[in-house]
Amino acid sequence: MESKKNFKFDKRAESYDDGFEGKVSQKFYDLVIKNVVVSNEMNVLDVGCGTGTILYRLKEMYSFNGYGIDVEEKMLEQARLKCPDMDIRLCSCDDTPFNEDQFDIIIACMAYHHFPDKDSFSRETARILKKGGILYIADPKLPLPIRKVLNRALDIHKINGRIFTSNEVADNFSNFGFECVFDKSDVYAQIICLKKI
Numbered sequence: 001m002e003s004k005k006n007f008k009f010d011k012r013a014e015s016y017d018d019g020f021e022g023k024v025s026q027k028f029y030d031l032v033i034k035n036v037v038v039s040n041e042m043n044v045l046d047v048g049c050g051t052g053t054i055l056y057r058l059k060e061m062y063s064f065n066g067y068g069i070d071v072e073e074k075m076l077e078q079a080r081l082k083c084p085d086m087d088i089r090l091c092s093c094d095d096t097p098f099n100e101d102q103f104d105i106i107i108a109c110m111a112y113h114h115f116p117d118k119d120s121f122s123r124e125t126a127r128i129l130k131k132g133g134i135l136y137i138a139d140p141k142l143p144l145p146i147r148k149v150l151n152r153a154l155d156i157h158k159i160n161g162r163i164f165t166s167n168e169v170a171d172n173f174s175n176f177g178f179e180c181v182f183d184k185s186d187v188y189a190q191i192i193c194l195k196k197i
C-alpha cells in the first residue's frame with residue numbers, strides 16, 4: 001500500500017478536550033452516548049480512543065470493562081488520567097493484542113476516517129468482536145461536494161483520511177460479516193451501528 005502521512009494529535013493532547021477539536025467533537029460524543037447501549041460487565045473497546053472522553057462518559061452511565069487503544073501516546077496519557085480503571089494501550093486498530101471474540105461492543109468515534117487501511121481494521125474488528133456483538137462508527141457526515149473536495153485534497157497531500165457515507169461504511173463492513181442495524185445523523189455527525197452476524 002502507498003505510504004501516507006498521519007494526522008498528528010500528540011502535540012495538542014493536553015489541550016485537545018478544551019480546544020477546537022474537543023468542541024466540534026461534542027456532537028459526535030452526544031450521538032454516541034444517545035445510541036450506544038451497554039449492559040453490566042460487558043467488554044467495551046474504544047478504538048482510536050484519543051483522550052478517553054467516550055469511555056469516561058459511558059462510565060458515568062454504565063458499569064463495564066473498558067478498553068481503549070490509540071497510536072498516540074500523549075493522547076493515551078490523557079485517557080489514562082480520565083479512566084484510571086481501564087485498560088488503555090498503545091496499538092493500531094488493525095493489529096491489536098486482544099483475543100478472538102473478546103468484545104461485546106467496539107466503538108470508533110471520530111477515528112474511522114483516520115484509519116490507514118479500512119479492510120485491515122474491519123478484519124481485526126471481526127476477529128475480536130463476539131458473534132452478535134455491536135460495532136458503532138461515529139464519523140463526519142458531509143454533503144457530497146464538500147466530501148469530494150476534502151477527499152481529493154487528502155489524496156493529493158498523501159494524508160491518511162477519507163470521509164465515507166453511511167452506505168459506504170455499511171458496504172465496507174458487509175464484506176467482513178457485518179450487517180447494518182441502523183444509521184442516524186445530526187447535522188455534520190453520523191453514527192452507523194453494525195452487528196457481527
Ligand SMILES: C[S@@+](CC[C@H](N)C(=O)[O-])C[C@H]1O[C@@H](n2cnc3c(N)ncnc32)[C@H](O)[C@@H]1O
Binds near residue numbers: 028072091093108
Ligand atoms: C480525531 S481523534 C478522536 C479521538 C477520540 N475518539 C475522540 O472522539 O475524542 C482520532 C484518534 O484516532 C487515533 N488514530 C489514528 N489512527 C489510528 C490507528 N491506526 N489506530 C488507532 N488509533 C488511531 C488518533 O491518534 C487520534 O487519537
